Amino acid sequence: MQLVAVPSTAEEETQKTRFLRACMRQPVDATPVWFMRQAGRYMAEYRQVREKHSLLEICRTPELAAEVTMQPIRALHVDAAILFADILLPLIPLGLELSFSEGVGPVISTPIRTMEDVRKLRLIDVEADLAYVMQAIRMLRGELQVPLIGFCGAPFTVAAYAIEGGASRGFLRTKSMMYSAPDAFHALLDRLSDVLADYLVAQIRAGVQAVQIFDSWVGELQPIDYATFIQPYSHKVLARAQAAGVPVIHFGTNTTHLLTLMKQAGGTVMGFDWRVPLNDGWRILGEDVAVQGNLDPAALFAPMPELKRRAELVLRRAAGRPGHIFNLGHGILPNTPVDHVRAVVDFVHEYSAAHHS
Amino acid sequence: MQLVAVPSTAEEETQKTRFLRACMRQPVDATPVWFMRQAGRYMAEYRQVREKHSLLEICRTPELAAEVTMQPIRALHVDAAILFADILLPLIPLGLELSFSEGVGPVISTPIRTMEDVRKLRLIDVEADLAYVMQAIRMLRGELQVPLIGFCGAPFTVAAYAIEGGASRGFLRTKSMMYSAPDAFHALLDRLSDVLADYLVAQIRAGVQAVQIFDSWVGELQPIDYATFIQPYSHKVLARAQAAGVPVIHFGTNTTHLLTLMKQAGGTVMGFDWRVPLNDGWRILGEDVAVQGNLDPAALFAPMPELKRRAELVLRRAAGRPGHIFNLGHGILPNTPVDHVRAVVDFVHEYSAAHHS
Numbered sequence: 001m002q003l004v005a006v007p008s009t010a011e012e013e014t015q016k017t018r019f020l021r022a023c024m025r026q027p028v029d030a031t032p033v034w035f036m037r038q039a040g041r042y043m044a045e046y047r048q049v050r051e052k053h054s055l056l057e058i059c060r061t062p063e064l065a066a067e068v069t070m071q072p073i074r075a076l077h078v079d080a081a082i083l084f085a086d087i088l089l090p091l092i093p094l095g096l097e098l099s100f101s102e103g104v105g106p107v108i109s110t111p112i113r114t115m116e117d118v119r120k121l122r123l124i125d126v127e128a129d130l131a132y133v134m135q136a137i138r139m140l141r142g143e144l145q146v147p148l149i150g151f152c153g154a155p156f157t158v159a160a161y162a163i164e165g166g167a168s169r170g171f172l173r174t175k176s177m178m179y180s181a182p183d184a185f186h187a188l189l190d191r192l193s194d195v196l197a198d199y200l201v202a203q204i205r206a207g208v209q210a211v212q213i214f215d216s217w218v219g220e221l222q223p224i225d226y227a228t229f230i231q232p233y234s235h236k237v238l239a240r241a242q243a244a245g246v247p248v249i250h251f252g253t254n255t256t257h258l259l260t261l262m263k264q265a266g267g268t269v270m271g272f273d274w275r276v277p278l279n280d281g282w283r284i285l286g287e288d289v290a291v292q293g294n295l296d297p298a299a300l301f302a303p304m305p306e307l308k309r310r311a312e313l314v315l316r317r318a319a320g321r322p323g324h325i326f327n328l329g330h331g332i333l334p335n336t337p338v339d340h341v342r343a344v345v346d347f348v349h350e351y352s353a354a355h356h357s
Numbered sequence: 358m359q360l361v362a363v364p365s366t367a368e369e370e371t372q373k374t375r376f377l378r379a380c381m382r383q384p385v386d387a388t389p390v391w392f393m394r395q396a397g398r399y400m401a402e403y404r405q406v407r408e409k410h411s412l413l414e415i416c417r418t419p420e421l422a423a424e425v426t427m428q429p430i431r432a433l434h435v436d437a438a439i440l441f442a443d444i445l446l447p448l449i450p451l452g453l454e455l456s457f458s459e460g461v462g463p464v465i466s467t468p469i470r471t472m473e474d475v476r477k478l479r480l481i482d483v484e485a486d487l488a489y490v491m492q493a494i495r496m497l498r499g500e501l502q503v504p505l506i507g508f509c510g511a512p513f514t515v516a517a518y519a520i521e522g523g524a525s526r527g528f529l530r531t532k533s534m535m536y537s538a539p540d541a542f543h544a545l546l547d548r549l550s551d552v553l554a555d556y557l558v559a560q561i562r563a564g565v566q567a568v569q570i571f572d573s574w575v576g577e578l579q580p581i582d583y584a585t586f587i588q589p590y591s592h593k594v595l596a597r598a599q600a601a602g603v604p605v606i607h608f609g610t611n612t613t614h615l616l617t618l619m620k621q622a623g624g625t626v627m628g629f630d631w632r633v634p635l636n637d638g639w640r641i642l643g644e645d646v647a648v649q650g651n652l653d654p655a656a657l658f659a660p661m662p663e664l665k666r667r668a669e670l671v672l673r674r675a676a677g678r679p680g681h682i683f684n685l686g687h688g689i690l691p692n693t694p695v696d697h698v699r700a701v702v703d704f705v706h707e708y709s710a711a712h713h714s
Contacts, residue, residue: 172655172690179659179667219611222631222653224670254576256613257632275579275614296579298529302536310536313581333529 012145019080019147023210023247023269025290025323031315031352032079033345034149036251037331038072039084043338045071055100059085062135069140069148075338077345080147080210081140083203085133087153087214088161090195093129095122096162104166111165113177115184121191126198133199134206141207150208152200154215154252155193155233162188171220178229185229193233197240204244211241212249212271215262216330219254219273226258231265238266249292253330259284274299274329278317290323295344297328300336304343311344312351320356369502376437376504380567380604380626382647382680388672388709389436390702391506393608394688395429396441400695402428412457416442419492426497426505432695434702437504437567438497440560442490444510444571445518447552450486452479453519461523468522470534472541478548483555490556491563498564507565509557511572511609512550512590519545528577535586542586550590554597561601568598569606569628572619573687576611576630583615588622595623606649610687616641631656631686635674647680652701654685657693661700668701669708677713 019032040046049058049068058064068084088106091098097109112118127134140148153161160174161167168174178185200211218230234250241248250267252258256276263270263285270289272281274296282291299310311326318324326348332341376389397403406415406425415421425441445463448455454466469475484491497505510518517531518524525531535542557568575587591607598605607624609615613633620627620642627646629638631653639648656667668683675681683705689698 170655170690172658175653175655176658179656179663219632223634254611254632257634257637275576275611277580277614280614296532298527298532299536301529301533306536333527 015077015079016146019325020209020247022323022325023249023290027322029353030349031318031324031326031356033326033348034078034080034082035072035328035332035341036082038076038078038082038341039068040332041334042332042336042341043071043075045075055086056098059089060132062132062139065132065136066139066143069136070143073144073146076342077349078146080149081144082149082151082212083133083137083140083208085136085151087151087158087216089130089133090124090126090152090192090199091158091162093122093124093126094195095120106161106166108162108165111173112159112162112188113173114181115187118184118187118191124195126195126202130199130202134202137203137206137208147209148207149210149212149249150200150203150206151212151214152196152203152237154213154218154230155189155196155237156221156230157215157217158192158196159185159188160217160220162192168217171217175220178225182229189229189233193236197237200237200241201244204241204246208246210247210249212251213237213241213267215250215252215255218252218258218262221258223258223261226261231261234262234265242266242268247290249325251292256281256284263289269323269325271327272329278314278324279319282318282321287321290325291318292325292327294327294329297330297333297336300328300332300340300344304340307340307344308347311347315348315351315355320352326352372434372436373503376682377566377604379680379682380606380647384679386710387706388675388681388683388713390683390705391435391437391439392429392685392689392698393439395433395435395439395698396425397689398691399689399693399698400428400432402432412443413455416446417489419489419496422489422493423496423500426493427500430501430503433699434706435503437506438501439506439508439569440490440494440497440565442493442508444508444515444573446487446490447481447483447509447549447556448515448519450479450481450483451552452477463518463523465519465522468530469516469519469545470530471538472544475541475544475548481552483552483559487556487559491559494560494563494565504566505564506567506569506606507557507560507563508569508571509553509560509594511570511575511587512546512553512594513578513587514572514574515549515553516542516545517574517577519549525574528574532577535582539586546586546590550593554594557594557598558601561598561603565603567604567606569608570594570598570624572607572609572612575609575615575619578615580615580618583618588618591619591622599623599625604647606682608649613638613641620646626680626682628684629686635671635681636676639675639678644678647682648675649682649684651684651686654687654690654693657685657689657697657701661697664697664701665704668704672705672708672712677709683709 251271253273608628610630
C-alpha cells in the first residue's frame with residue numbers, strides 16, 4: 001500500500017470527526033458540510049414516505065424519523081446528520097393543539113395570549129412525553145457513521161408560533177404581548193426555556209453529539225427588546241446544553257443587528273443566514289467562536305458554474321480558518337435539484353482540502 | 358401681545374418648513390414627523406372611501422387620491438403629506454396586468470421572467486400615461502399647508518414584484534433570474550430605472566417638494582449582489598431625482614447589512630426600519646446625511662406610556678442632531694389605533710421642542 005492511498009476506513013474516521021473538530025475550532029482535513037433541512041421535500045425518497053404519512057406521524061414514529069434522517073446521509077456526502085423532527089413538537093405535551101396545514105405550515109388552534117394561558121400549560125417530562133424523539137436518536141446512533149445533531153427551537157421562535165398561532169409576517173401579536181403584558185411574556189419565555197433546555201439535555205443523554213437552537217424569527221426584534229425579553233431565556237437553554245458537554249450551534253436569520261447579543265447569549269458555533277458576508281459576521285463576533293453558514297438556499301437553483309462560484313466565495317471568506325462549518329443560510333427549499341446539493345458537498349470538500357490544508 | 362405667545366400664522370410657517378429643513382440637516386424648532394402609509398386602512402375616513410372604490414380606482418382618480426392624501430393631514434399634526442398611490446402603478450402602462458386581491462396584495466398575471474418578456478415592455482411617456490398622478494399632485498399643492506412628498510418603488514422592489522407576480526417570501530424567482538439570466542435581469546432593472554427616474558422627475562415638475570424611493574424588499578439580498586445587480590440602477594433613479602432639485606429619501610427594510618452600499622447609491626435622507634437602533638444606523642452612514650425613522654409600527658399598539666417610552670427612545674438616539682425626521686420603521690399597520698398615531702405626533706413635537714432646541 002502506498003502512503004498516498006489513504007485506506008477508506010481512515011477516510012471514514014476523518015469524516016466522523018471533521019464536523020465536531022470544526023465546532024471546537026480545531027484544524028480539519030476539509031471543511032465539514034451539512035444542510036439545514038437536508039431531509040425533506042426536495043428528495044424523492046422523502047416525498048415517498050410523505051405520501052403515506054403525515055409530517056407529525058413521521059416525527060412521532062421513531063422508525064420513520066430515523067429513516068428520513070438517514071436519507072440525505074445515503075444520498076449525499078454530508079459530514080453530519082440532523083434528527084428529523086419539528087421545533088414545535090414540545091408544544092404538544094404542553095397542551096397546545098398543533099397541526100400542519102398543506103401550504104400554510106403549522107397551525108396552533110389554541111394560541112397563548114395571556115398569563116392565564118401560560119398558567120394552563122401542562123407540566124411535562126420530556127423524557128417520557130417526547131420519548132419518541134429519544135428513541136429515534138438511539139436508533140440512529142446505532143446506524144450512523146457521522147455525528148448526529150439534535151435541535152430545538154429557541155424560546156422566542158417557539159413562543160412566537162405559540163402566540164401567533166402559526167407563521168406570521170409582522171409578529172404583531174407577539175410584540176403586542178411583549179409591550180402590553182410583559183409579565184405574561186416573560187412567564188411564557190421562562191417556562192418554554194426550561195422545557196427546551198430539558199429537551200436538549202434529554203436528546204444529548206439519548207446520544208446526539210451536538211445540538212442546534214433555531215431562532216428563525218428573532219431578526220424581527222430590535223436589539224433592546226432582544227436584550228430585555230429574549231437573551232436571558234436563550235442563554236438558559238444554550239448554557240444548559242453546553243454544560244451537558246456537546247457543541248451548541250446558535251442559529252438565527254436576519255440577525256446582522258443582533259450578532260453581538262446573540263453571541264453573549266451563548267453558543268459554541270454561531271450560525272448566520274446568507275445576508276451578512278461570512279467574514280464580516282465573523283469579525284463582528286470575534287475569533288473566539290466557530291461559525292456556520294452561509295450560502296443562500298436560492299443559489300442551489302443557479303446553473304452549476306454560478307453555484308460553485310457562490311460556494312467558493314463562502315469558503316474564501318472563511319479563509320480556511322479553523323472553525324468554519326459550511327451550511328446554507330437557511331433550510332433547503334422545496335424543488336431544490338438534488339444533484340446540485342450533492343455537487344456542493346463534493347465541491348466544498350475538494351476545494352477546502354486543496355486550498356486550506 | 359406677549360413675546361411668548363407665538364401667533365398661529367408663524368406656527369404654520371414653521372411647520373411648513375420643518376420637514377424640508379430637516380432633510381437639509383438644518384436646525385428646526387421641533388423634530389418633523391410623518392408616517393409611511395399615513396393614509397390608509399386604519400382610518401375610518403379611508404375605509405369609507407374604500408367601500409365605494411377599489412384601490413386602483415382611488416389611485417387613478419385624482420380627486421379621490423387627493424382626498425385620501427388629505428385625510429391624515431386633517432386628522433393628525435404631521436409635518437408632511439405623502440401622495441396616495443401605489444409603487445406598482447408604472448407597471449400598468451408598461452403592459453403588465455396588475456390587480457389587487459383582498460388579503461393577498463398585488464397580483465401580476467403577466468410576470469416578467471425572460472429577456473423576451475423585458476423586450477415586450479411598452480415604451481411609455483410617464484407624463485401622459487401616469488397623468489392622473491400628476492393631476493393629483495397639482496390639486497394637492499393648491500390645498501396643502503405642509504410639503505408634499507412624491508414617491509416610487511426602487512428598481513429592485515418593483516422588479517421583484519414583476520418577476521414573482523406579486524409578494525413573495527423567499528424571492529426565489531427573482532434570485533433565479535439574477536443567477537441564471539443575469540443579462541435579462543440587468544436589462545429589466547435598466548429599463549425600470551429609466552421609467553422610475555422619469556416618473557419621479559415628472560412628479561417633481563408637477564409640484565412634489567421631496568421624493569422617497571421605497572426599496573422594501575432589498576434586505577433579502579447580500580451586499581455583493583446589491584452592489585452588482587441593484588446599486589447602479591438605484592443610483593440612476595436617486596441621482597436624477599436629486600438633480601431635479603428636491604430632497605430624496607432612500608428607504609429600505611432589513612438593511613443593516615446594506616446601509617453603506619445604499620448610501621453610496623444616493624439619497625439626501627436615509628430611511629431605516631426599526632431593527633437597527635437609530636444612532637447605530639446613523640454612525641454606520643456617517644454624519645453627512647439626514648436620517649428618517651424608526652419606531653416599530655407594532656409599537657403603536659402598545660399602551661400609551663409604553664408607546665411614548667419607545668418614541669422617546671428614538672428621539673434620544675437622534676440626540677437632537679439636525680437632520681432627523683421621525684417616522685415609523687415601515688408603514689402603519691391596519692387596525693392601528695388612530696388616537697395613538699395622533700398622540701405620537703404631538704409627543705414628538707413637544708418632546709423635541711423641549712429637549713433639543
